[in-house]
Amino acid sequence: MIIDDFLIRALLAGLGVSIAAAPLGAFVVWRRMAYFGGALSHTALLGVALGFLAGVHPAFGVAVVTAVAALLLSGFKSRHLGTDTMLGIIAHGALAAGLIAISMLEGVRVDLFAFLFGDILSVGATDVAMIWIGAITVLAALIYFWRPLLAVTVHSELAHVEGVNVRRVETIFVLLLALVVALAIQVVGVLLVASMLIVPAAAARELSKTPEQMAVLAAVAGWLAVGAGLAASMWFDWPAGPAIVASSVALYICARSVAVRA
């Protein structure tokens, strides 16, 4: 069977996103921030619109807007309302603003379906290069800040007393998360972004004894899911983004049944 160029690019894009998203996703799971990741992705459409307005690559606009949203989301606390409500206000507010902004842009037609569910089969060589540069940046930062980030996640006050700059570490974390969300939207779309973060990490949890094992296994699970999803997409003509997510969910189920038996 001949493997087309577009499939190879899709595979490279998917592997690039998941090698950053899966280990970062472990922190999302540990810090109970699954909805934070989802909320960030909802702000991305505003980034697409602003990217068009500024005349830059939409992915760049998305990265800037998700980063600003990440800082706002982590800084905004209400005395009366829970975090989930605050996330909902900002995420859906930004989504609505994005939809309005897009409708007002003249001569621009955004493929909303691709935006919501991803369009990995249409990524170009430039996109792949951008994804890998972004992914390696995230991964390098994650490795560099690994111990302080882990210490803050376990107990932030204890980490503070032990000399960790808690605010700096937490800010870096949400910025990395914003960058990964911006990268992953191209692969699985807005609605499925959070799954690329949390599902491989959840599958890895079942088989891990240390945080490091879980992060590495999450990356492995992410790669397997991308490979299996794209294969299924090719053979059964499934949409690629949902096929990747479905594969990772299947992996989670396998990991659980293995862990239960062990």
Added chain:
Amino acid sequence: MFGLPRGSGAAMTETAPEILLAAEKVSITLGEVEVLQGASASLSKGEIVTIVGPNGAGKTTLVRLLLGLLKPDQGTVARKPGLSIGYMPQKLNVDPAMPMTVGRFLSLGVPTKLAGRGRRHQVLEEVGAADLMQSPLQGISGGELQRVMLARALLREPDVLVLDEPVQGVDITGQAELYRLIRNIRDARGVGVLMVSHDLHVVMAETDRVICLNRHVCCEGHPEAVSRHPEFVQLFGDQVASAIALYPHHHDHSHDAHGNVVTQDHTHDH
């Protein structure tokens, strides 16, 4: 900045002790409650100080001020420059989603080069938990977790141990053991120890100085003297206070690991 401890009948040594941590007339309002009103406290090298007081007295807040986790609205907090602090927080809830062994947990508090297996084993041995290295953190008992947190604090070669309710979730026999362990660590390492407690009975015997706190410092000094202080009696009730006042008379000796009688005057190093 460093006020001398104002002891009422405290047994002070002749030479001026080296003060490690001090809060001077600190006040702080959290939300709408003035949690502390002009409270002062200090800790010297080699000293065990216990802050006691009822719930809501501001004990943990005072500790958080001393650690620099909070800033006072009024008053000053001073720490000796370059001070290494080993801190044991009141609660540690590690999310079950995070796989974590005791050994890995210990190494989170210090740079990798200081967290070698040998050093980690040594501190676990020091707190009597050497066999826990590979255990999952979420699977050990409350008392074991307290010892593991103490070991993490010791790994930092601290000058000061700050322990917020160190015997929480430990049964009464275990509590006495844990306090004895803390005192042994002080004896062996010469560190200053600042503890928070509300179980007065057990802690008294292992403490050099008690600070009785109820938003302000009610009284302060040697445990026995404090337990007779009218404000203390008022705060904790007659019966508790007299039980504690009698306590040293019942226990004018203790037993070492082999059951031999050891008088209190001669502190025993292990």
